[in-house]
Amino acid sequence: MLIIGLKYPKQLKRIIKRVIYWEYFTNRDSSCEQCDFLFQDGVSEQEKAFQSEGIKPKNSFAAIHKLIDKHVLREIETCEDYVVEPMDASVPCLLPKGVKFLKRLSQDYRTLCEQEHLEYVPFRITSATRSTESVKTLQQNNGNAIENSAHLRGKTLDISYLSAKNEVEQKKLFIKALAALKQEGLCYVKYEVNMKCLHITCR
Ligand SMILES: [Zn+2]
Structure with missing residues (x-):
């Protein structure tokens, strides 16, 4: 060559x-033809969400679990609204604001499905709160250092709805619901083309 x-x-x-x-x-x-321009909140934009609220980065999963025990962070589990995928590099937990956001997102998405007489398809959460240790490991693998660091604060999650090949109509409605919440000022969203996920930080 x-x-x-x-x-x-x-x-x-x-x-x-x-x-x-x-x-x-x-x-x-x-x-998701529109995802590129609908969801392009970059690092500096998402950083704004942590000015008012966000945990201090923790160095280990054990430290994150301590915050769960103290009810600062809340665990998220698979339910009728969404599927929480097994996570190697993060702990499935968020600040209460994040949990509330997920509730609202699924409610709005469900309403749109009902309006269109479509079956509700739960979306998949693939990443949530990371530790500085787990970020380091991820950096060695994919080098996406900045994207990963937002996950240290308890308000960021990744939703991988877009990799599914079927349920195209539901995906469109999901995107519509998420875009409306962003418009309402409830979140920042970055469409990660390579990771095929939506990187979301609650405001
Ligand atoms: Zn992410």
Whole structure:
């Protein structure tokens, strides 16, 4: 490749471009065409949510569990509204505001499903509160340091609804409900194309 690059730099550029475009389009979710521009709250935007509220980053899961024992953080469990996936790099818990937000999100999404006479499909939560230790491990694997650090504060979660290939209509309604909550000022949302998830911080 290097030899081709030295001899034919233009051709190499073209090949690289094609690979990048291919990656981009194969990672896209056709049921969320609007996600790119609907949900682009970056790091500095999401940081604002922690000015008023947020736990101090904890270095271990044990320290996070202590906060659960003290009822500062609340555990989230699979229920009729959502599925909490097994989590290696985080503890399934949030500040009460986060739990309240999940309740509201599922209620609004459920109402939209009912209006359209569609069956409610629970969304999947794949990540919640992380420790500085678990963030370090994640950084070694995916290098997404900044995205991970928001998860240290107890108000950030990842929802991976978009990887499911079916239930396209429900996904659209879910996106609609989430976009309305963002519009209402209840959350910041970043659509992570590569991770195929919605990175959400409650306000
Ligand atoms: Zn995230």
